[in-house]
Amino acid sequence: MFTFLLWLILLVLCWPLALLALVLYPLLWLLLLPFRLVGFAVGGVLALVAALFMLPARVLRGPALR
Template sequence: MLQFLLWLLLFVLCWPLALLALLIWPFVWLISLPFRLIGITFEALFAFLRAVLMLPARVLGHKPVSE
């Protein structure tokens, strides 16, 4: 809701810039999508490595600390 109100304020103050931002935003989102996918992949990879490295401790009965 706040983003919409800020966009309306921008539209009132400088409508050409607001319309340009409205038209360019889908392209920015498309360009950033591969970086988000890479981030999700690395997050999953690090979670997997952590699980593999902590497996011996869990087998021996260590209880993980809640984060």
């Protein structure tokens, strides 16, 4: 909502720039999409490595008492 309000202010102040931003935003989103996917993949791999690294400590700790 805040981004939309900023865009409306830009539309009032400089409408050609606001229209250019409206056209370029989806293109920029598509350009950055592969980097976001790589970020998810790297985060998953790091979580897997952390889980494997912590596995011996979790096994030696024993079952949780409830």
